[in-house]
Amino acid sequence: MPDPLSILLKRALRTTSLRCLALGSALLPALAASAQDSPPIPDPGNTPSRRVAPTPAPESSDRFRVRITPGIASEARRLLESNRDARPRLLVLLCENKGRLSGRDPLDAPFLERPQPILSMPITSAMLAEPATFLLGPDEIDTVMVPERLDHLSGGFLARAVLDLGLARGHAATGNPVSTITSVEFAPDRDRTFDLVVDRTRPTVELPTASNLKWIELDSPSITRTLGRPVRHRAGVAFPPAYFDLDAKRRFWPVIYVIPGFGGDHRAATRYAAMLRDPSMRSYLPQAVWVVLDPNDRLGHHGFADGDNFGPRGTALVEEFIPWLEKRFRLVPDSKGRFVTGHSSGGWSSLWLQLQHPDVFGGCFSSAPDPVDFAAFGT
Structure with a gap:
């Protein structure tokens, strides 16, 4: 007599097979239709080549x-x-x-x-x-x-x-x-x-000579010590002809300190010496000793302002250079005999020195200075 369990298994397998065949019969037409609607798989041998944009010519490399x-x-x-x-x-x-x-x-x-x-x-x-x-x-x-x-x-x-x-x-x-x-x-x-x-x-430029013109260089101990490299004061000194009069050898002269603007230096003293020698200029140009200072450092115009980049420029001027000049030449050793002027960046410098050292300079004429008040910059 057949085993009841075996009979049940055979019936279950036969029923499952019939259902799978029915499902397959239903899906085949749908799969066939889907295959007909799909684009054909391209043949690699017949694939057209892609168009590549031409490489631009390299820029000039002079x-x-x-x-x-x-x-x-x-x-x-x-x-x-x-x-x-x-x-x-x-x-x-x-x-x-x-x-x-x-x-x-x-x-x-x-x-x-x-x-x-x-x-x-x-x-x-x-x-x-x-x-x-x-x-x-x-x-x-x-x-x-x-x-x-x-x-x-x-x-x-x-x-x-x-x-x-x-x-x-x-x-x-x-x-x-x-x-x-x-x-x-x-x-x-x-x-x-x-x-x-x-x-x-670059060759050394020979400074011009004149009967009433002297070139000065003086070591600055304070700036040298601060910056750790040798620094010197430089100036051109222009004298009025009367400075050399034998009858006035004891006369002391007022001095006008001139600070050139950006790009200028002490060599501008050549022009002042020429004007002082010109008789036609005596009624226009104050008869004083004109000292044209060099405002330049390797980093640019230092403005005679004390700072980390340039050292104590203003202090060294009034404590080292001016006292030395007053001992070397017959200059009035008093603020009443010292005047400072300048143009552009030199104008800013002259105003700065007058404000910082009012006991040293008795007057200032600042011509077209760099900005001294930034209030209008916000308007």
């Missing part, structure tokens, strides 16, 4: 290769190692060789009436070991450029490289190594490497 000759590099390295706080930079200065700028020395930059391209990179004393060759251009990592690229330039330019040692104010300072002036030609459709050789230093 650059300058600057070589510093061994002797110049060695001396520059020695100077930098003895002035650790200097921040030297290698510059390539360009000047468009046409129009009003035609033939101008690129070292005369910046050309405020028509700014010209400048390339710059930082330099260290270690980088001046042989061979000292540097690349400056838009694709060089350390290059800073104004404008950002050279590819928009075309035509002829004059170029000059200068190693600004940072030991005095300005890239054109005496002693900075420079190259000769080189003609270069830019074209947007080609890349070029221009070679410049730094093989000389």
Whole structure:
């Protein structure tokens, strides 16, 4: 007799198979219809190629290769190692060789009436070991450029490289190594490497001489001590002709301290000496001793204001330089005989000195000073 459990299992399997067949019969037409509506699978061999946008042509990569000759590099390295706080930079200065700028020395930059391209990179004393060759251009990592690229330039330019040692104010300072002036030609459709050789230093400028003009330099112990490097007071002293009269050898003279504006220095004393010698100017120009001060440091116009960057400039002037001048020359050693004046940044400086040292100066004429009150800047 068959096992009842086996009979039940056979019936269950037969019923399940029939249901699966029925479900399959119902799904097959739907699957077939779905397959007919689906897009055909593409044949890889017949797949059309993708259209790729053409790669744009690379921008112009004009650059300058600057070589510093061994002797110049060695001396520059020695100077930098003895002035650790200097921040030297290698510059390539360009000047468009046409129009009003035609033939101008690129070292005369910046050309405020028509700014010209400048390339710059930082330099260290270690980088001046042989061979000292540097690349400056838009694709060089350390290059800073104004404008950002050279590819928009075309035509002829004059170029000059200068190693600004940072030991005095300005890239054109005496002693900075420079190259000769080189003609270069830019074209947007080609890349070029221009070679410049730094093989000389800026010569010392001889100060002019005159019968009533003296140039003064005096070490400043207080500023030197504060900044940790040698600093000197500088001035040009212009005398009225009567200062040298033998009949007035005991006469003491009032003094006018002149502070030049931004970009000026003590060499402006040459003009005052010439005016004092001119008889036609005696009724216009006060007959006093004119002392034209040098307001410059390696970082710029210091304004004769005491500070961390420039040291105690104002204090050193009134405590070191003025007393020395009054001992060296016949100057009235009293505030009644001291007057201070200046123009632009020098105007600001003169007003500052008068306010900070009212017992030293008896009067001030500040001409077109830099802003002394910022109240109107918010309107």
